[in-house]
Amino acid sequence: xxxxxxxxxxxxxxxxxxxxxxxxxxxxxxxxxxxxxxxxxxxxxxxxxxxxxxxxxxxxxxxxxxxxxxxxxxxxxxxxxxxxxxxxxxxxxxxxxxxxxxxxxxxxxxxxxxxxxxxxxxxxxxxxxxxxxxxxxxxxxxxxxxxxxxxxxxxxxxxxxxxxxxxxxxxxxxxxxxxxxxxxxxxxxxxxxxxxxxxxxxxxxxxxxxxxxxxxxxxxxxxxxxxxxxxxxxxxxxxxxxxxxxxxxxxxxxxxxxxxxxxxxxxxxxxxxxxxxxxxxxxxxxxxxxxxxxxxxxxxxxxxxxxxxxxxxxxxxxxxxxxxxxxxxxxxxxxxxxxxxxxxxxxxxxxxxxxxxxxxxxxxxxxxxxxxxxxxxxxxxxxxxxxxxxxxxxxxxxxxxxxxxxxxxxxxxxxxxxxxxxxxxxxxxxxxxxxxxxxxxxxxxxxxxxxxxxxxxxxxxxx
Amino acid sequence: xxxxxxxxxxxxxxxxxxxxxxxxxxxxxxxxxxxxxxxxxxxxxxxxxxxxxxxxxxxxxxxxxxxxxxxxxxxxxxxxxxxxxxxxxxxxxxxxxxxxxxxxxxxxxxxxxxxxxxxxxxxxxxxxxxxxxxxxxxxxxxxxxxxxxxxxxxxxxxxxxxxxxxxxxxxxxxxxxxxxxxxxxxxxxxxxxxxxxxxxxxxxxxxxxxxxxxxxxxxxxxxxxxxxxxxxxxxxxxxxxxxxxxxxxxxxxxxxxxxxxxxxxxxxxxxxxxxxxxxxxxxxxxxxxxxxxx
Numbered sequence: 001x002x003x004x005x006x007x008x009x010x011x012x013x014x015x016x017x018x019x020x021x022x023x024x025x026x027x028x029x030x031x032x033x034x035x036x037x038x039x040x041x042x043x044x045x046x047x048x049x050x051x052x053x054x055x056x057x058x059x060x061x062x063x064x065x066x067x068x069x070x071x072x073x074x075x076x077x078x079x080x081x082x083x084x085x086x087x088x089x090x091x092x093x094x095x096x097x098x099x100x101x102x103x104x105x106x107x108x109x110x111x112x113x114x115x116x117x118x119x120x121x122x123x124x125x126x127x128x129x130x131x132x133x134x135x136x137x138x139x140x141x142x143x144x145x146x147x148x149x150x151x152x153x154x155x156x157x158x159x160x161x162x163x164x165x166x167x168x169x170x171x172x173x174x175x176x177x178x179x180x181x182x183x184x185x186x187x188x189x190x191x192x193x194x195x196x197x198x199x200x201x202x203x204x205x206x207x208x209x210x211x212x213x214x215x216x217x218x219x220x221x222x223x224x225x226x227x228x229x230x231x232x233x234x235x236x237x238x239x240x241x242x243x244x245x246x247x248x249x250x251x252x253x254x255x256x257x258x259x260x261x262x263x264x265x266x267x268x269x270x271x272x273x274x275x276x277x278x279x280x281x282x283x284x285x286x287x288x289x290x291x292x293x294x295x296x297x298x299x300x301x302x303x304x305x306x307x308x309x310x311x312x313x314x315x316x317x318x319x320x321x322x323x324x325x326x327x328x329x330x331x332x333x334x335x336x337x338x339x340x341x342x343x344x345x346x347x348x349x350x351x352x353x354x355x356x357x358x359x360x361x362x363x364x365x366x367x368x369x370x371x372x373x374x375x376x377x378x379x380x381x382x383x384x385x386x387x388x389x390x391x392x393x394x395x396x397x398x399x400x401x402x403x404x405x406x407x408x409x410x411x412x413x414x415x416x417x418x419x420x421x422x423x424x425x426x427x428x429x430x431x432x433x434x435x436x437x438x439x440x441x442x443x444x445x446x447x448x449x450x451x452x453x454x455x456x457x458x459x460x461x462x463x
Numbered sequence: 464x465x466x467x468x469x470x471x472x473x474x475x476x477x478x479x480x481x482x483x484x485x486x487x488x489x490x491x492x493x494x495x496x497x498x499x500x501x502x503x504x505x506x507x508x509x510x511x512x513x514x515x516x517x518x519x520x521x522x523x524x525x526x527x528x529x530x531x532x533x534x535x536x537x538x539x540x541x542x543x544x545x546x547x548x549x550x551x552x553x554x555x556x557x558x559x560x561x562x563x564x565x566x567x568x569x570x571x572x573x574x575x576x577x578x579x580x581x582x583x584x585x586x587x588x589x590x591x592x593x594x595x596x597x598x599x600x601x602x603x604x605x606x607x608x609x610x611x612x613x614x615x616x617x618x619x620x621x622x623x624x625x626x627x628x629x630x631x632x633x634x635x636x637x638x639x640x641x642x643x644x645x646x647x648x649x650x651x652x653x654x655x656x657x658x659x660x661x662x663x664x665x666x667x668x669x670x671x672x673x674x675x676x677x678x679x680x681x682x683x684x685x686x687x688x689x690x691x692x693x694x695x696x697x698x699x700x701x702x703x704x705x706x707x708x709x710x711x712x713x714x715x716x717x718x719x720x721x722x723x724x725x726x727x728x729x730x731x732x733x734x735x736x737x738x739x740x741x742x743x744x745x746x747x748x749x750x751x752x753x754x755x756x757x
Contacts (some may be wrong), residue, residue, distance in 0.1 A: 072472065170686075172684065209551075212550075212688060215551055216486040216551070238690040239689050239693045255688055261685050266506070266685065274504055274506045276729045348724065396689050
């Protein structure tokens with residue numbers, strides 16, 4: 001019998017094998033495993049896990065149904081609150097959310113809520129169970145900008161309330177960061193992302209791709225010419241940051257966004273797709289977030305010896321614990337307390353290495369993390385032919401610069417009320433990374449959900 | 464799907480297509496570009512918009528096959544479709560939005576090279592429609608490579624020059640520009656669009672002549688919306704993204720040598736071999752692949 005203090009272990013692809021392919025790392029639970037894990041939930045009356053979930057899924061309820069083997073009802077419970085359970089079960093930082101609050105976690109390991117959510121969503125997909133739709137359409141037209149986690153959630157919730165929702169997506173494929181950012185081995189595109197997008201469409205949501213709001217059409221035109229009564233902006237934080245060090249324009253230096261977009265959206269890793277990608281022999285990824293892990297593990301799979309260069313220590317790595325663990329298992333080399341000072345280039349402007357300096361941790365800074373300080377005279381060089389900068393992103397000004405009356409703050413983020421997503425412009429709501437700056441999938445979904453409620457209240461208040 | 468309403472070969476290696484894309488046609492201005500993607504597996508290919516018809520909802524693109532994707536694109540026929548077309552991208556030309564009366568006082572010279580002739584067209588046409596008569600130089604390798612001559616003649620004072628002298632003036636566009644100045648022409652501003660190497664040398668000359676010059680950059684791109692940073696270039700010591708800050712920049716501030724090196728990032732032996740097979744000795748640089756720029 002298994003230890004009740006521990007999670008039922010989840011089956012994964014062998015690290016040595018998966019380091020050479022793009023298939024999903026984690027296989028997820030089967031029925032028996034899921035029911036066994038569900039039995040570990042003690043069904044707290046005042047369930048802390050729900051408070052830890054940004055979209056407020058009734059976690060003990062759905063887990064109770066899994067325990068009974070009623071997976072369809074478990075799916076119905078989850079899909080009342082979440083439009084993207086198969087995604088969240090895979091990419092949410094559960095350790096700092098639902099599972100972080102689980103009472104089981106005080107003495108032992110928390111219930112594996114993420115893996116159970118994933119199991120239920122995958123079961124529903126295999127059995128062709130769709131989310132329940134709203135029978136009564138109310139005829140009010142709402143525009144949603146961006147088909148990432150915030151937009152899909154907002155659109156799904158509004159459609160369930162009976163609204164006529166159209167999502168406008170700038171790229172050629174719907175899904176936002178789920179499609180261009182998170183790699184196949186962590187979030188399969190055809191089997192998971194596309195299916196969840198289809199589920200949102202099955203609620204009656206229309207998606208128009210290749211429309212860049214602010215360029216192809218403006219928000220004012222959507223309202224005045226196309227008859228939309230409210231607009232939700234979930235355009236994300238897409239602009240990559242660079243360090244501003246010498247050599248950054250050299251051939252072989254990429255933003256993580258470019259590297260991942262080529263590989264994920266454009267499928268450069270596949271021979272049957274036309275977009276090229278630099279398959280480096282020795283790759284250095286600068287940064288310590290989830291995106292840095294994704295870029296490093298992608299480079300590794302494309303055949304490179306891959307290093308992560310991060311200026312703080314392992315404890316401060318902002319990435320999910322599971323991603324760091326997986327990266328290490330696969331053979332990513334972590335050069336911690338290390339900061340780049342210059343990218344070294346050859347006479348043809350190709351990268352040949354990166355000069356770094358060793359760091360030590362000083363006093364905590366405004367983020368609460370101990371500030372890294374350079375150790376004088378500790379510079380050293382790492383040989384590399386590719387450098388990937390994964391330093392974070394900021395919101396794209398395309399919308400804010402073309403929409404009069406839409407206030408932004410000094411970080412170029414759209415100013416919106418956290419409760420209902422209301423911006424400074426009437427009828428215009430916003431949420432997700434466009435408001436907060438780069439954050440997580442689930443926080444964006446929480447914001448999309450809040451804005452859907454805000455939009456519903458706004459439309460009703462006008463009648 | 465975005466239907467190709469007409470596809471034609473303008474000359475030996477340059478193709479023109481009119482594509483149904485109403486959202487783009489409604490909003491685009493001279494100087495902006497769009498991105499096409501042929502099919503599921505295709506690359507996103509950025510192309511400057513060469514003409515548009517707001518009522519018909521169409522945009523015109525002109526391109527020269529230089530790599531695998533554009534060679535495949537050249538095979539498309541009237542009635543075929545692109546899977547994706549998105550735009551308009553980038554900023555419109557600087558003179559859009561300027562005071563027309565002020566513009567009329569300026570002597571404007573356009574310098575167009577090779578396939579770069581096409582994106583110059585909507586600019587001279589726009590000026591003509593607003594009562595501003597500009598001068599334009601079209602430069603081509605030889606007579607057979609001159610495109611859009613008749614279209615240009617209707618909207619500006621045109622000078623054509625060929626490298627080998629097989630048609631009208633003889634020599635590169637820089638020689639033509641110099642000759643015009645010697646002949647007594649005075650210009651307040653120059654707009655140069657063509658191969659990177661041509662723009663570099665036009666800028667070198669206009670700097671000596673003291674003529675402010677705008678160039679249109681077409682570096683490697685992926686999304687075209689500011690997301691990937693592949694198109695970054697150095698302008699006046701600052702890093703700019705061609706897709707959102709451009710594509711037009713002050714040519715006297717652009718670091719062309721760096722831009723040309725970046726353009727070669729994905730150039731491969733295979734690509735070079737393919738080009739040589741397709742174009743033989745007729746290819747004369749500017750594609751970023753062949754090394755003919757050096």
